[in-house]
Amino acid sequence: MIYLMCFSLFSIGIYCILVKRNLIKIIIGLGIAEYAVNLFFILLGYRLRGRAPILAQDQVVENMVDPLPQALILTAIVIGLAVTVLVVAIALRIYEKYGTFDITKVKKLRG
Amino acid sequence: MKHELIPLFVAIPLGSAFLISLLGKRLKGLADTLSNLATFSLLFLSFLSITLVKRLGVVVYKVGGWIPPIGICMVLDSLTSFMLITVNLVAFLVTVYSISYMERYTSKWKFYTLFLLMLAGMDGVIVTGDLFNLFVFLEIASIASYALVAFGVEHEELEASFKYTVMGSVASSFILIGIALLYSYTSSLNMADISRVLTEKGNSRILSFVSGLFIMGFGLKAALVPFHAWLPDAHPSAPAPISAMLSGVLIKALGVYALMRIFFNVLGISSILSYMLMSLGVISMVLGGLLALGQEDIKRLFAYSSISQIGFVVLGIGMGTTLGILAGLFHLFNHATFKSLLFLNSGSIEYATGTRDLRKMGGLTAKMPVTGYSSLIGSMSISGIPPLSGFWSKLLIILAAIEAKHFIFASIAVLVSILTLAYYLKVQRLAFFGELKDSLRGIKEVPLTMKLSMIALSIICIFGGLLLVPGIQKNFLSSATQALMNGNNYAQIIFGSIK
Numbered sequence: 170m171i172y173l174m175c176f177s178l179f180s181i182g183i184y185c186i187l188v189k190r191n192l193i194k195i196i197i198g199l200g201i202a203e204y205a206v207n208l209f210f211i212l213l214g215y216r217l218r219g220r221a222p223i224l225a226q227d228q229v230v231e232n233m234v235d236p237l238p239q240a241l242i243l244t245a246i247v248i249g250l251a252v253t254v255l256v257v258a259i260a261l262r263i264y265e266k267y268g269t270f271d272i273t274k275v276k277k278l279r280g
Numbered sequence: 281m282k283h284e285l286i287p288l289f290v291a292i293p294l295g296s297a298f299l300i301s302l303l304g305k306r307l308k309g310l311a312d313t314l315s316n317l318a319t320f321s322l323l324f325l326s327f328l329s330i331t332l333v334k335r336l337g338v339v340v341y342k343v344g345g346w347i348p349p350i351g352i353c354m355v356l357d358s359l360t361s362f363m364l365i366t367v368n369l370v371a372f373l374v375t376v377y378s379i380s381y382m383e384r385y386t387s388k389w390k391f392y393t394l395f396l397l398m399l400a401g402m403d404g405v406i407v408t409g410d411l412f413n414l415f416v417f418l419e420i421a422s423i424a425s426y427a428l429v430a431f432g433v434e435h436e437e438l439e440a441s442f443k444y445t446v447m448g449s450v451a452s453s454f455i456l457i458g459i460a461l462l463y464s465y466t467s468s469l470n471m472a473d474i475s476r477v478l479t480e481k482g483n484s485r486i487l488s489f490v491s492g493l494f495i496m497g498f499g500l501k502a503a504l505v506p507f508h509a510w511l512p513d514a515h516p517s518a519p520a521p522i523s524a525m526l527s528g529v530l531i532k533a534l535g536v537y538a539l540m541r542i543f544f545n546v547l548g549i550s551s552i553l554s555y556m557l558m559s560l561g562v563i564s565m566v567l568g569g570l571l572a573l574g575q576e577d578i579k580r581l582f583a584y585s586s587i588s589q590i591g592f593v594v595l596g597i598g599m600g601t602t603l604g605i606l607a608g609l610f611h612l613f614n615h616a617t618f619k620s621l622l623f624l625n626s627g628s629i630e631y632a633t634g635t636r637d638l639r640k641m642g643g644l645t646a647k648m649p650v651t652g653y654s655s656l657i658g659s660m661s662i663s664g665i666p667p668l669s670g671f672w673s674k675l676l677i678i679l680a681a682i683e684a685k686h687f688i689f690a691s692i693a694v695l696v697s698i699l700t701l702a703y704y705l706k707v708q709r710l711a712f713f714g715e716l717k718d719s720l721r722g723i724k725e726v727p728l729t730m731k732l733s734m735i736a737l738s739i740i741c742i743f744g745g746l747l748l749v750p751g752i753q754k755n756f757l758s759s760a761t762q763a764l765m766n767g768n769n770y771a772q773i774i775f776g777s778i779k
Contacts, residue, residue: 179453179457183450186446186450195446199449199450202450203449203453206453206456206457206460209457209460210456210463213460213463213464237463238460238463241412241469244416245415245456248416248419248423248452251419252423252426252445252449255423255426255427256426256445256446256449259426259430259438259441259442259445260442262430262438263438263439263442266435275439275442276439
């Protein structure tokens with residue numbers, strides 16, 4: 170069920186990228202899709218009523234949350250941040266050059 | 281000295297990028313010297329790695345001393361060193377070229393920083409033995425290339441870069457979903473370990489879904505046809521040395537290499553998958569060629585031709601036979617050299633005449649002999665005129681297709697090579713032969729460093745066929761092919777060499 174919601178979030182993001190004409194909305198769609206993937210990856214490692222995986226003395230190793238996806242997603246979030254910053258900067262420069270955020274008016278390149 | 285070699289492939293470009301970004305603005309000339317030094321040492325190390333692999337077999341470096349299924353590892357096998365040589369050779373010649381070429385732009389040091397970051401990402405993708413690590417390096421290289429495409433900050437560059445960034449990020453999301461699903465199925469991220477678990481667990485439906493995601497993601501990075509829309513915009517918009525890097529090696533390191541490593545060594549190739557790869561290759565070949573024929577912009581034409589040639593490479597590798605993979609890899613190497621040569625030529629033309637429009641050129645060979653003749657060599661090589669290198673690799677691909685009884689694909693490949701010849705003749709006729717236009721009377725040949733790298737690349741194009749001579753072939757091409765043909769034995773080889 171929760172995976173399905175993740176998937177629909179991802180679909181919303183992709184829909185946003187494909188259909189919207191405003192550059193900023195496309196960037197937001199990109200962000201939504203990215204976070205859907207991150208959420209999905211985190212959920213794969215999650216266990217219901219699990220606890221933090223800290224290995225100390227006389228601790229029983231049971232019902233722990235898998236820490237690896239969390240570490241990976243931290244990296245993925247940083248990557249996502251870099252992409253977002255770059256793409257926003259490019260969008261701003263496009264606005265300076267073309268005077269519009271409308272993607273249909275930004276077309277100097279053909280086919 | 282054997283394990284410590286491997287992380288250097290990432291550390292050298294990353295470190296130099298850091299130093300250049302820190303000091304490049306103040307110290308003039310540091311950026312040029314340091315980046316050329318870095319790429320040269322990388323090239324040297326790549327050649328060293330081939331002797332190392334020959335002597336010791338597969339070498340594994342454990343990052344941080346952790347044993348691989350738990351920690352990250354970096355792997356050096358024959359396919360890795362083959363790709364490293366291809367990438368670093370082009371990178372070195374491109375940096376030599378950009379010493380003079382990049383004078384046209386402001387803040388050269390930013391260019392070198394991004395360039396070396398991209399190189400670090402590419403080398404990282406090639407040496408890593410960990411799936412998530414591969415994703416991270418892939419993103420480093422991609423982000424640097426997004427920024428480099430926009431380097432000119434003019435209308436076209438920005439538009440192309442925006443398109444490239446959005447499509448590239450979507451592709452990365454697909455790859456990440458693929459990695460997540462694979463992790464949930466095998467609970468491991470190490471490529472060798474995944475391969476081991478998959479052979480134990482057997483096939484399942486999730487694997488075909490993961491393969492589909494990877495084909496979408498890496499196929500977009502490799503610009504195979506249904507996913508190619510970004511390439512004809514992005515590659516011509518970048519500065520010429522970057523176009524050479526993007527078309528020459530980036531789409532191969534990020535796209536084709538990752539595809540073949542994952543499909544052959546990790547997931548294991550099936551007949552449906554190989555048929556899918558071949559059909560994608562053939563579609564790219566035909567469509568790329570047809571679209572190239574109609575272009576008037578010289579760099580755009582080259583970009584479409586890249587799509588077409590990548591189709592040849594994927595067709596060869598997708599066949600999955602020894603000869604097919606050998607031919608595919610050989611064509612990959614050749615394409616890296618002659619396509620970067622051609623892009624550097626187009627950069628020289630732009631440098632001298634200030635235009636990229638084929639209709640405004642003419643008779644350039646008289647004024648620019650080095651550019652003219654080296655581009656003649658490049659064009660003849662890519663269109664498969666014997667005895668230049670492109671002829672041998674295309675011949676091998678066609679022979680491999682016949683050997684594997686794919687007669688339709690073989691005949692399409694023959695037709696597309698004729699098509700390739702047609703559009704390269706168009707370039708030669710419009711740009712280099714014929715009357716010199718009045719507006720171009722005053723042009724001069726390009727500076728020395730630019731000439732040097734073009735000459736070096738054309739020499740490689742002429743003698744590239746020598747790679748098929750048995751002695752060289754055994755160490756270079758055949759062993760790389762063998763690494764792929766090993767398939768799922770990859771796991772045993774890696775774990776065998778750890779200890």
